[in-house]
Amino acid sequence: MRTSRKPRFVLVFLLALCALFVYGYTARLDELAGLQAEIADVQARIDHARQEQKKLESRLADVTSDDYLDRAAREIFDYGKEGDRLVVPIAPEEGAARGGMATLSGSADAPAALLFDPHDLPVWQQWVAFFADSHSASRPSSARPAR
Secondary structure (H helix, E strand, C coil), rough: CCCCCCCHHHHHHHHHHHHHHHHHHHHHHHHHHHHHHHHHHHHHHHHHHHHHHHHHHHHHHHHHHHHHHHHHHCCCCCCCCCCCCCCCCCHHHHHHHHCCEEEECCCCCCCEEEECCCCCCCHHHHHHHHHHHHHHHHHCCCCCCCC
């Protein structure tokens, strides 16, 4: 008895089809994993863009507020509002050696007084000079008398 080749051919054909199905299925799974990774990346970029948008919207709300002009004028440009009390420290004569002081040499009838020019020093240095000079003037002299 001779066996037919037809069932063997059908079996080989079915195994080949099964292998193609498995290969196609795994290729689709890899493609799905790649797309999910891309979706996660795009979602992270969207979240970052939303955070940036919230930050920019809060900055825009701050800049468009009425208080921003006052704050910018005071902090950036060193201006004051009408009704503010401005403090301009005036240093004694020994402060001329430190710099930042201008003398009145142009007027003959004015005493040799020192005037503080607020544009010479930054604001924080003006405050330091003001408080350092006011505290040193109120302290008792620690100079020893000559023997």
